[in-house]
Amino acid sequence: MKYRHSFHAGNFADVHKHVTLVALLSAMQRKDKGFLHLDTHAGPGRYDLAGPDTHHGAEARYGATLVLQAPAVQAEELQQYRDAVHHMRRAFDSPQLYPGSPWLAAHRLRPQDRGVCWELLPAECRALERTLGGFRRVRSECGDGYQQLAAVLPPRERRCLLLIDPPYENAIADFDAALAAVASSLQRLSNCVVALWYPIKDDRTLTTWLSRAQRAVAAPTLDLQLWIHARDSRVGLNGSGLLLFNPPYQFDERATVWQAELLELLNKTAHGGNAVRWLNAEAGLDHASA
Ligand code: SAM
Numbered sequence: 001m002k003y004r005h006s007f008h009a010g011n012f013a014d015v016h017k018h019v020t021l022v023a024l025l026s027a028m029q030r031k032d033k034g035f036l037h038l039d040t041h042a043g044p045g046r047y048d049l050a051g052p053d054t055h056h057g058a059e060a061r062y063g064a065t066l067v068l069q070a071p072a073v074q075a076e077e078l079q080q081y082r083d084a085v086h087h088m089r090r091a092f093d094s095p096q097l098y099p100g101s102p103w104l105a106a107h108r109l110r111p112q113d114r115g116v117c118w119e120l121l122p123a124e125c126r127a128l129e130r131t132l133g134g135f136r137r138v139r140s141e142c143g144d145g146y147q148q149l150a151a152v153l154p155p156r157e158r159r160c161l162l163l164i165d166p167p168y169e170n171a172i173a174d175f176d177a178a179l180a181a182v183a184s185s186l187q188r189l190s191n192c193v194v195a196l197w198y199p200i201k202d203d204r205t206l207t208t209w210l211s212r213a214q215r216a217v218a219a220p221t222l223d224l225q226l227w228i229h230a231r232d233s234r235v236g237l238n239g240s241g242l243l244l245f246n247p248p249y250q251f252d253e254r255a256t257v258w259q260a261e262l263l264e265l266l267n268k269t270a271h272g273g274n275a276v277r278w279l280n281a282e283a284g285l286d287h288a289s290a
């Protein structure tokens with residue numbers, strides 16, 4: 001595997017995924033009862049936007065940096081995301097750090113919550129252990145996140161938030177494996193909230209993927225999309241998508257608000273757009289705007 005997330009740290013897709021993750025964690029914490037947070041593709045958890053591994057934050061310039069440098073944001077979800085990034089920078093006394101998904105979750109978990117993160121590459125895994133060193137409620141493990149899911153589901157809490165964020169180096173295989181993991185996790189705990197990130201590169205492939213997801217999983221499924229390049233452009237990554245299975249109550253309404261604001265902050269090409277829509281039409285109202 002050649003993929004290293006550091007090259008992409010803090011890019012627009014990371015921002016989209018991380019704002020969603022922070023919003024999901026907040027929504028889960030509206031109830032006092034604890035939950036298990038799972039991250040199957042964790043990465044190292046921390047990135048230096050001033051360092052060579054991130055190409056000195058090259059991709060973040062069109063993502064996190066725009067959101068962090070905006071004089072103000074309106075949506076509370078965007079504010080919570082900004083607070084989280086600043087929190088990491090203060091915690092490590094390093095003003096250019098950017099948090100990965102494991103740290104974003106770890107620093108939000110309450111005493112009654114717990115987490116498990118998996119990372120396949122040994123070097124990334126050791127970095128992850130260092131990042132999460134101070135958090136007693138989160139365990140990081142080196143290994144294949146898909147394979148280990150069965151060992152922790154269903155959890156004793158009977159509540160779960162599962163993030164699946166594959167590299168899509170082999171896009172078809174990764175999407176197949178991710179969908180299989182979603183389906184088997186929901187068989188083990190039908191109310192588990194699952195967030196599956198996917199790339200938006202071309203609409204034909206995407207339409208096929210989404211209809212397969214719809215057929216494979218019966219749970220209510222919300223699709224969040226944010227794109228900053230024309231959807232048929234050949235730049236590589238045109239947009240970022242998240243399939244949310246069993247999303248929290250009214251998550252669609254809030255996502256409509258914060259995604260529109262996020263688009264305004266990130267859309268420097270005027271080809272951008274966003275959509276919030278239910279894959280199973282009976283599950284909710286559609287909200288889409290280009
Ligand atoms: N979720 C991270 C974040 O938001 O900060 C970024 C994850 S990155 C997109 C994907 C990561 O998954 C890479 O670090 C890669 O090494 C790792 N990986 C790939 N296949 C894996 C597998 N089967 N199990 C666990 N980790 C895997």
